[in-house]
Structure formats: C-alpha cells, structure tokens
Amino acid sequence: MSAILGQDDRRLVAESAFDLLVLEMVDVMHKSPTETENDKEAAYFKLESLGYRVGMAMVERITRDRPRFLDTLDAVKFICKDYWIALFKKQIDNLKTNHRGVYVLTDNNFRWFLRMSSDGSSAEISRQAFAYLAFPCGLIRGALANLGVASVVIAEVSTIPQCTFQIKIAKA
C-alpha cells in the first residue's frame, strides 16, 4: 500500500487495483438472498473482523523500527499519523479526547469517499457510505489490540467526504 514500508520498490501493487478490491469487498459482503437488518449487521461484523486481522498485521510491519509506546495517547497519536499515512496517504485531521479513554478521530477528506457521488439525498448517500467504514474501524481496532490496548471503535459519517471514528478504550 505504500512505498515507505518495503525496501524493495519492485513489489508494489497498483493503487487502482486496491481501490477496486475494496469496493467489491463491501459489495460482496452485503449481497445476500434476504435483505434483513441482521444481514447488514452480519456483513458489517465480517468486514470489521477482516479489518481487525489486517490491522494487526499492518501495525507489526510499521512499528518494526520504533521504540515502545509510552501510553495509550501515544499509541492513538501514532495511529493518527504514521498508520493513517501508510494506509490513506494523509493524516487524521482532528483528534479529540476526554482524557478518560474516549478519543474522536476526524478525517475531513476520507480517501475512499473522494469519488463517491450519487444523485440521491445526502442522508441516503451517508447511509450507503457507512458500510465502507466497517473495514477501517477494524483496522484501527486491530492496530490498537496489537499495541496492547483493547478498544471498541465506532464510525460515523454525516456528510461525505468527512467521517469520524470514536475509540473507546476498555478499562484495565
């Protein structure tokens, strides 16, 4: 996904291939013979678990040469900067915390939403776009889990291309 990770420049994947794979992944998960609420939740859960596993592996690679993290805030800041840059080529635009285990990450120009557009109403588009946030939620949760922080991540989208991720750290 990014040239800064590997030393070998010849083994890169085309970015378009990755973008299209992500689109199809969400579509495939959401196709089911019955359109019940349960199916949507099941699909969301599957995508989030996929993201979890990928996030764990990604964070192993990226933190290879870094020193250990001082505390949870440091880990979350790492996710906002290096991790997000490696995944989406930009940083998180805004990080808010209540210093009691809740962090809110805001991305004003989420990369996967850049080309999403349709003639439906804004609420309709936000609803459809929400399905694409399951995988990034898993990515964050997996990264934190492998850094030793158990958490729950919830995503929200009000107007594309802006979206927020709310991280709740589990009490030790």
Next chain:
Amino acid sequence: MTIYNLYIFDRHCKCVSFTSWTKPRTTATSPESSSPGDVTQGTAKGAIGATGMSLEEEAKLVYGVVFSLRNLVSKLNAKPGSEGFISYRTNAYKLHYFETPTGLKFVMNTDPHMDSMRDALRMMYSHIYVEYVTKNPLQRLDGPIENELFRNNLQKFVRSLPGFE
C-alpha cells in the same frame, strides 16, 4: 470555435450521458444565439435532445450513424492496427468519435473549424469517467450516469478546453 454537445454510449448501445452546451432549437422564432452559461444535461426519459427530438430518439439516431460509419471505415481500410473512424465534418458541425477497448463510445459535436478533439476525449475518459464512474461504488455500471462529481468535473474540463467559447 465552440463545443456543442457530448454523448456517451455504453457497451449495450444505451446512452448513459448527454451534455449540451447550446439551447435546443425548437421553433424558427426562438433566439438564435446560445448563452455560454446554458447547459442541459440528463438521461431522463422525457429529456429533450439537441435538435428538439426526445433524447432517446436522438441518441438512437446518433448511435446508428456512428456505428454504420465505423463499420464502413473498417471494411474499407485494409491496414491492420489503424484507428478507423475518428471524425466527420459537414458545413454545420464536426463530429468526433472515441471508442475505448471496453466498448464505451464518446461522441462530441463541435463547430466545423475545430481541431481534433481525440486527446480531449481520451483525457475525459481516463480522468473523469474512470475516476468518478468506474471507481464510484454508488454508481451502477451499465446504467445512466447520475453523479454530481462526474457532471461537475466534466463541465470544468470542457470549459477549460481551448476551443470552448
């Protein structure tokens, strides 16, 4: 030197997008000159095409012309690997044609003194269509293109072309 309109046809011979930069000529008493800011767009059933016919009829006509000319040219041309039908010119307009390997057809009408728009059409395909239609998960492929980002970028691009009035 102006651009009149643009049709996009998909593999299944359906018109997925029509953008016009002139007023449709309905009756003889309507004003002759078109205002630069006047654009009509759409693929809706009741839409009017550039000549005042319904859009569906007009799209079928245009597609028929282009299809027949393309076959004619390819049969007459014995050299393999040449591009085939690119454009034709009458005393009223010039029609530019660009086809992608996936069967997508771009047809653009401009005034007769325009240079080749082939590169512009190719740019339109690779930077606007591929970006905002193929990579858009909310846009159904093989259906009419109903997409704000696509329309806006197409407008911006065409207005920035050197031939636009």
